[in-house]
Amino acid sequence: MSTRKGTGYYKVPSLKGVWYRGHYLYDGSVASLEEMFDPDRIKETRVSGGWSPPGVPTRAIKGHEFGLTLTPAEREQLIAFLRTL
Numbered sequence: 001m002s003t004r005k006g007t008g009y010y011k012v013p014s015l016k017g018v019w020y021r022g023h024y025l026y027d028g029s030v031a032s033l034e035e036m037f038d039p040d041r042i043k044e045t046r047v048s049g050g051w052s053p054p055g056v057p058t059r060a061i062k063g064h065e066f067g068l069t070l071t072p073a074e075r076e077q078l079i080a081f082l083r084t085l
């Protein structure tokens, strides 16, 4: 439970209770789990459901590409599972 602030490590958020949190990612740029695993999220034409820098109407929400290549059915199952945590 000790802090790693300033050590260069990235302390990731727990997925426990992820269903009632949001917005997601460090800057809150993703508004929902559906948006988190939407492959269009990493396209430059994306209108972010969450936080965006002022004056930036569309942008790719980059990073965390795990889970973006799932089929629609797999994505639905993953999100259903995450909502049980």
Ligand code: HEM
Pocket: 010, 012, 013, 015, 018, 021, 023, 024, 025, 026, 027, 036, 064, 066, 067, 078
């Ligand atoms: C398909 C497997 C994965 C799922 C379902 C998943 C799910 C998630 C979710 C829902 C978040 C957002 C949590 C929040 O903001 O409260 C998250 C954040 C994060 N995950 Fe994963 N993850 C997966 C794989 C991975 C892997 C393999 C890594 C590392 C190699 C990783 C590293 C991270 C990091 C560093 C964050 C924080 C990113 C940020 O705050 O900007 N994840 N993950």
